[in-house]
Amino acid sequence: MYNLHEIKLQNMQDAFSMLYLSLADKLTGEFGKTEGERILREAVRRAGRDSGEEILNKHRQLGIRTNLKNLMKADCTLLDPRFAGKHVADEEERQIFEVYTCPLAHFWNWRGGSDAGSCFCEEFQRAKVLAYTAGKGQLNLSNRLTSIRDGFCLLAAFYREANIDCEAAAASFSKCGGKEEAKPEIPGASFRENIGRLTADLYTRIYETAGESKGEEGRLAVKKGLAAFAAEEKAFLIKKAEDTGKCMDAEFVRANFQLDADPAGDEAWDGILNPEAVALMKETVLDLFFTAQYPSRQERGGIPESDPKEENKN
């Protein structure tokens, strides 16, 4: 049984998986498997690169050593309690990680989206590691839960001192003489901020690559995918609100969905220079979620949300 806080994280994670799959389905449906996946993979690579560069810049600004151990710590997806995995090696030059249960893979597999899921798994982490290590690292994904063959994901990343110059090594590895005192703690990752950023960026990258590759037809496919997502996510949020004794209003959406009502004031969209994509998200998804008011189950004559007197008994 998950607590209410954990359920909120899960709702955001599932919204990400759902959005990605909706867009992927539309692209492969409209343009065929190869061409649809071509757009998708390129977009995922760009989003992975954005993520890696963003973490790299942040670590550099804070004086944090830019190595794989610290990159791994910045991964917010591990905060979802449905993730289960273990480190086989947790070192600055080497990270080996096995994942036994993954909510992304579970969602995609359950929805028949394993192939689209594989596109994400194969491209995102690799692009992220390459960007974070300025092209000098390696990411090996030998097993993945989105493949019917595999029972776990196996990720191994390598970033070797011998493959970078002395200056980069000093900024990366403890053994290379980086200052110990200049090693602040990595700020705790806020799940909502991180998943919000990833959602906004990946969606925009898909919009961008679809447009580059297929022009107006591509953007239209993304628009259709976004509309399909909006309808499904709205129903999902209503259901989740009911399941947790709430009604779906702006407050509930803010707590259970990763993007704010107004992209202009939402850090998730910082630096995303595609007003067309942002506007489309606002009018198709955000306005629908944040302006609508749906009656609670109690108001519709269902089970009451909770009895305040019950709380006093404790």
Add this chain to the structure above:
Amino acid sequence: MSKMRTADALAAEVYSYEQRCMMDLSDNYTLLYAFIGRALISKYGTEGERALREGLRRYGRDRGLASRERHLKAGFKVNMRNLFSVMFDLPGDPRFERELQELNEEERVSHTLVCPMADIWKEYGMREIGRMYCEEFHPACYNHYAFDYGVTNLAKTLTQECDDYCDFNVVLRKANVPPELLPQCFEEEDPGYVRPEPPSEGPTGKEGFETLSIKLYYYILEAALEIIGPEASAAVGEGLASAGADGRARAERTAVNYGKEFGREVIRDTYPISADPFDEELWSGYKGGNSMELIRDYLAPALLV
């Protein structure tokens, strides 16, 4: 030593002389790399490792390109199925044990359960140097074969202390290949294409390992000279001398175990590089940095009778 002789003698009952020579060629190739690597790292530390890794990547790209050109010339598509099933640059080694999970044009997934290269690196206390080979050579070779659109995933290797098999997942996704290259890579993208019959004969062990040993050695030397400087020649030479002495000892064991007279013939059968005389054709394009002179001055005196 007596234990080793017993094991070798037992192996002689299992393998023919020709098979034993193939395995010796393979082991000598594996150790040529490792001895040079050990000498460079021991002398130059991280700089030595840098040169070794760079040499491995150059070697991998050369070998990948050679495989691609061989396939295209013979009318095969450049894809994962062909990379791992036709026109190899080496004959098979009976000691390898692999578990193939998937082989199609886009993907080859396999586990290597027994790898003689990993075994011999471990036996000689050079597992970490072997690990560098796994980490750098495979992606450089396989990815470059596939026009650099391939992706090699090798998360586990028998040369890594925490692993008990190699976990290969090498992919060439159709969606990542530019449209203009698709007909060169995938059969269904080339209407009317008829797949040729694979040639029945591949290279001999000697020819295959000699070609690859020359390239591997040459690229490590080239990278060492560039990264460390001319003084790196001495360390490479030291590695060659160790490799030569070890190759000679292995040839002597094989001669004993198979009732042969130890001499140049056994050395020629078991050692991948012919140093007296050189096979000039194989060295074409790989003579820079006084590569042949180093072989003559360091490897040959330790190896030859």
